Amino acid sequence: MGFLWTIAELLVALVFIIASFLLTAVVSEAYRRRHNNTHVDASAFFEDPNSLKQVPCPHIHDPAEKYISLVIPAFNEEHRLPGALDETINYLQERAAKDKSFTYEVVIVDDGSADATKRVAFDFVKKYTVDNGMLHSRGELLLMLDADGATKVTDLEKLENQIHAVARKEFRLGESTSSDSSFRISDIPLAAFGSRAHLEEKALATRKWYRNFLMKGFHLVVLLTAGSGIRDTQMVLRC
Structure with a gap:
């Protein structure tokens, strides 16, 4: 019996030693990565x-x-980006042709793609994030789009209408904000987000049961943390 206890004690000690070794290795590697990496501030350019x-x-x-x-954030989007850009540029050109005051720019933010x-x-700006793309934009309105063309750029006007409606309410203006030359949309901190919540019923019918379960669980977390006003947290179309 004493021999068995000795074996058990040796096994426990061995497990403790291995666990201590692994913990030390993990902590040492984390420390090395944290202190050996040098942050280099690259010049912002495009x-x-x-x-x-x-x-x-x-x-x-x-x-x-x-x-x-x-x-447009783009990471290894060599094949999908052309289609998204074609649709986007065509829309912008058509709208600019109808309205000479409609000026625009398209900022492609590349986070170090390995393809073309x-x-x-x-x-594109290498190794820059979405936030930097927004911070270096010159538009009075900033629109976020997916690089894969999953969202329609033609829905931009729906977001614009909501922004202008809120802006008119805040400034107590009439239907036309152009009558006040001092008014600028950028003077008000506003954001409009697209939503695909109306497609949820269709998605539930086509997804696997476990994906629906995970989706409902995620929606519950969002409801508890952000409130009931957020219905689609994954929608990239935002202005």
């Missing part, structure tokens, strides 16, 4: 699609030079 030269990025606090900036995203987009 490639001008006309001259192909690198020019300094503007900042969101600079005066707006465009009516709207469309920011740069060649396809012609204009």
